[in-house]
Amino acid sequence: MGAGLDTKQKIIEVAESLFAEKGFKDTSLRAITSQANVNLASVNYHFGDKKTLIRAVLDRYLEEFMPLLDRELESLDLRSQVTMTDVFYALKSPLTNLDKEFNRGASRFLLLVGRGYSDVQGHLRWFITTRYGHVLDRFTQAVIQANPNLDKEKLFWRLHFTLGTCVFTMASSEALLDIANSEFEINTDVEAMFDQIVPFLAAGMCAD
Amino acid sequence: MGAGLDTKQKIIEVAESLFAEKGFKDTSLRAITSQANVNLASVNYHFGDKKTLIRAVLDRYLEEFMPLLDRELESLDLRSQVTMTDVFYALKSPLTNLDKEFNRGASRFLLLVGRGYSDVQGHLRWFITTRYGHVLDRFTQAVIQANPNLDKEKLFWRLHFTLGTCVFTMASSEALLDIANSEFEINTDVEAMFDQIVPFLAAGMCAD
DNA sequence: GTCTATATTAAGATAGAC
DNA sequence: GTCTATCTTAATATAGAC
Numbered sequence: 001m002g003a004g005l006d007t008k009q010k011i012i013e014v015a016e017s018l019f020a021e022k023g024f025k026d027t028s029l030r031a032i033t034s035q036a037n038v039n040l041a042s043v044n045y046h047f048g049d050k051k052t053l054i055r056a057v058l059d060r061y062l063e064e065f066m067p068l069l070d071r072e073l074e075s076l077d078l079r080s081q082v083t084m085t086d087v088f089y090a091l092k093s094p095l096t097n098l099d100k101e102f103n104r105g106a107s108r109f110l111l112l113v114g115r116g117y118s119d120v121q122g123h124l125r126w127f128i129t130t131r132y133g134h135v136l137d138r139f140t141q142a143v144i145q146a147n148p149n150l151d152k153e154k155l156f157w158r159l160h161f162t163l164g165t166c167v168f169t170m171a172s173s174e175a176l177l178d179i180a181n182s183e184f185e186i187n188t189d190v191e192a193m194f195d196q197i198v199p200f201l202a203a204g205m206c207a208d
Numbered sequence: 209m210g211a212g213l214d215t216k217q218k219i220i221e222v223a224e225s226l227f228a229e230k231g232f233k234d235t236s237l238r239a240i241t242s243q244a245n246v247n248l249a250s251v252n253y254h255f256g257d258k259k260t261l262i263r264a265v266l267d268r269y270l271e272e273f274m275p276l277l278d279r280e281l282e283s284l285d286l287r288s289q290v291t292m293t294d295v296f297y298a299l300k301s302p303l304t305n306l307d308k309e310f311n312r313g314a315s316r317f318l319l320l321v322g323r324g325y326s327d328v329q330g331h332l333r334w335f336i337t338t339r340y341g342h343v344l345d346r347f348t349q350a351v352i353q354a355n356p357n358l359d360k361e362k363l364f365w366r367l368h369f370t371l372g373t374c375v376f377t378m379a380s381s382e383a384l385l386d387i388a389n390s391e392f393e394i395n396t397d398v399e400a401m402f403d404q405i406v407p408f409l410a411a412g413m414c415a416d
Numbered sequence: 417g418t419c420t421a422t423a424t425t426a427a428g429a430t431a432g433a434c
Numbered sequence: 435g436t437c438t439a440t441c442t443t444a445a446t447a448t449a450g451a452c
Contacts, residue, residue, distance in 0.1 A: 007417075007418085025233060025234065026233065028444075028445060028446085029445080029446065029447090030444080030445075030446095038418085039417090039418055039419055039420090040419090040420095040446095040447095041418075041419070041420090041447085041448080042417080042418070042419090043446095043447095044446085044447060044448075045417070045418080046417090049446080049447080050446070050447095114376075152391070152392065153388070153392050153394075153404075154404070156387075156388060156391065156392075157384075157388075157401070157404040157405075157408070158404075158408055160376075160377060160380070160384055161373045161377060161404075161405065161408050163376065164372055164373045164374075164375070164376025164377050164380075165369045165372045165373050165376070166372075167372070167376055168322070168368075168371065168372025168373070168375055168376050169368060169369060169372050172368070172372075176368055179364075180361070180364060180365075183360075183364065184360065184361050184364075186361075193365070196361075196362070196365040196366075196369075197365075197369065199412075199415040199416070200365070200366055200369050200412040200413075200415055201412065202415070203411040203412050203414065203415030204407075204408040204409065204411045204412040204415075205408075206411065207407040207408055207410070207411030207412075208407070215435075215436085236426075236427060236428085237427080237428065237429090238426080238427075238428090246436085247435090247436055247437055247438090248428095248429095248437090248438095249429085249430080249436075249437070249438085250435075250436070250437090251428095251429095252428085252429060252430075253435070253436080254435090257428080257429075258428070258429095
């Protein structure tokens with residue numbers, strides 16, 4: 001049974017890596033089990049089916065990420081002046097923390113969220129919003145605090161534009177970073193990418 | 209042979225609809241041919257293989273869209289003062305024109321472009337940039353004209369952020385419009401969505 | 417818990433009659 | 435050009451021995 005935990009762990013780690021790289025649909029259980037050096041049948045034994053495995057992988061990230069984001073937003077709350085840039089930078093340390101905990105965690109996490117939005121329609125989105133709705137609400141409140149002029153409609157759209165920017169950028173991050181690194185002299189990584197995104201999003205969120 | 213053209217046409221139209229809805233990978237030739245009421249083998253007869261069908265579908269949009277965008281940008285060129293908002297609004301009439309030519313053309317087009325970026329790795333992106341590179345260059349020039357302070361790196365990233373925003377928004381447009389219409393009193397459609405996007409992107413592109 | 421073997425389903429593609 | 439029938443491949447999933 002010691003070996004059992006190992007197997008489950010190995011599966012989840014390889015799955016996470018392949019899901020982020022190729023998406024849920026394009027990652028077969030065969031690819032996962034063969035790369036993890038475990039038997040094909042063990043996925044079904046440990047997780048029941050592929051859908052549950054996907055949720056388990058995403059959940060590992062969410063449980064790490066969401067409480068940290070919540071704390072960051074809480075400490076923002078205490079300040080009197082909050083700029084939009086502050087709000088978006090609240091995402092940075094929870095994200096970079098993922099990079100420490102998991103291999104290339106930050107980009108993989110956003111990728112998984114994005115894939116969850118499009119790949120498997122609905123069920124992951126539902127999972128995230130019902131379980132972590134309070135953190136998302138808190139983020140929304142922080143945005144409003146930073147720009148009280150936003151009416152409900154603008155707020156709605158711009159939050160989704162923001163999500164779209166992050167998700168698409170992460171989904172194409174490998175290709176984009178390759179191009180960037182060959183095109184410009186400086187070395188570009190996920191963190192540099194993040195620093196590029198923040199002013200873009202903050203300005204968009206504050207547009208009149 | 210009259211029937212032959214009909215078949216080819218029917219295939220391409222159903223394919224376009226299904227590709228936009230579910231993505232390339234999740235749309236089987238069986239689904240296409242059965243919904244188009246044609247024989248399964250006819251796809252291979254008329255297009256050779258699935259990859260070629262995908263390109264044909266996308267190409268129909270590009271050939272309509274790109275020349276129009278080119279003309280819009282050309283007329284922008286002649287002005288002395290060009291704002292970033294002007295540049296993004298240059299996309300509007302080519303896009304809304306797609307809505308007239310094809311059923312829900314604007315959102316489908318952007319969806320297909322987005323899918324081309326992620327779904328099938330590389331080959332569609334290559335196809336677009338090599339065939340319509342001059343139009344894309346012209347767009348880039350217009351952006352620079354509107355904000356000459358952009359260095360090459362910022363420009364690169366922000367153009368991709370822009371693409372990401374559009375693609376993701378369109379990919380989730382059905383769900384988003386549903387929520388928007390139930391949440392707010394006003395009636396929201398793709399054009400209203402576009403009017404929400406432009407100031408967001410323009411501000412982001414002009415951030416310091 | 418793990419393995420082999422296999423059931424089942426669905427995909428893309430093609431051969432060959434009409 | 436179109437159709438039926440079929441090949442090939444690859445996926446998820448499970449049964450049953452160990």
